Amino acid sequence: MDIRTLEANLRDVRRRMADACERADRSPDEVRLVAVTKTVDSEVARALIELGVRDVGENRVQEAQQKYEELSGLDIAWHMIGHLQRNKVKYVFRVFEMIHSVDSTRLARAISKRAEFEGREMPALVQVNTSGEESKYGLPAESAVEAIRVMAELPHFRIRGLMTMAPFVDDAETVRPVFVRLRELADEVAGLELEGVEMEHLSMGMTQDFEVAIEEGATLVRVGSALFRGVTD
Numbered sequence: 001m002d003i004r005t006l007e008a009n010l011r012d013v014r015r016r017m018a019d020a021c022e023r024a025d026r027s028p029d030e031v032r033l034v035a036v037t038k039t040v041d042s043e044v045a046r047a048l049i050e051l052g053v054r055d056v057g058e059n060r061v062q063e064a065q066q067k068y069e070e071l072s073g074l075d076i077a078w079h080m081i082g083h084l085q086r087n088k089v090k091y092v093f094r095v096f097e098m099i100h101s102v103d104s105t106r107l108a109r110a111i112s113k114r115a116e117f118e119g120r121e122m123p124a125l126v127q128v129n130t131s132g133e134e135s136k137y138g139l140p141a142e143s144a145v146e147a148i149r150v151m152a153e154l155p156h157f158r159i160r161g162l163m164t165m166a167p168f169v170d171d172a173e174t175v176r177p178v179f180v181r182l183r184e185l186a187d188e189v190a191g192l193e194l195e196g197v198e199m200e201h202l203s204m205g206m207t208q209d210f211e212v213a214i215e216e217g218a219t220l221v222r223v224g225s226a227l228f229r230g231v232t233d
């Protein structure tokens with residue numbers, strides 16, 4: 001593992017985040033970096049944490065559980081960012097502090113039930129497929145608001161915002177409308193003033209497009225490859 005490169009990559013990502021905040025006239029405190037460690041082992045993840053990263057994202061429950069155990073005792077928040085099966089919800093509560101990827105009312109119901117059992121609520125973001133790509137998980141933008149109304153009725157389910165994944169493109173500028181759409185949806189939901197629903201977070205932006213996402217209001221950017229380029233062979 002090349003620590004110097006890791007450090008330089010992290011510095012570069014943070015600088016680009018700060019520059020995007022400045023362009024958008026936002027305070028850098030409004031945007032958190034969630035380092036997506038799904039492609040690296042826990043030693044690399046540990047190095048990143050020692051460099052000051054406090055939020056870590058994983059997309060598979062089992063792999064996250066293993067890393068969580070290997071990194072036990074470190075003061076970090078784990079974010080579940082991948083598609084989640086209902087039968088894995090109980091494991092999620094052991095590791096994660098937030099789920100970004102709630103993509104059905106059935107999953108929301110399972111989380112609510114588990115939250116009641118655990119006596120602990122799990123902050124959740126609703127994933128919206130704002131680009132309409134068939135391959136992507138997430139609720140269709142057209143039905144997201146209706147689904148959120150249903151989820152808001154669940155007794156132990158706390159919606160804290162929305163999440164989306166933009167399509168893969170060469171020029172990040174072309175996905176700007178996807179992020180604008182998510183922000184508009186969040187504004188619409190906020191306007192409904194549903195109990196238990198707060199539009200505190202917009203989880204959007206990855207390596208290819210996090211700067212554009214910040215310009216459009218992201219509060220959580222999920223960045224993986226930009227951090228690990230050249231770090232492992």
Ligand SMILES: *Cc1c(COP(=O)(O)O)cnc(C)c1O
Nearest residue numbers: 036059081206207222223224225
């Ligand atoms: C892998 C992943 C990311 C990070 O992607 P990079 O392009 O490596 O930055 C972000 N969000 C989700 C949901 C992912 O699965």
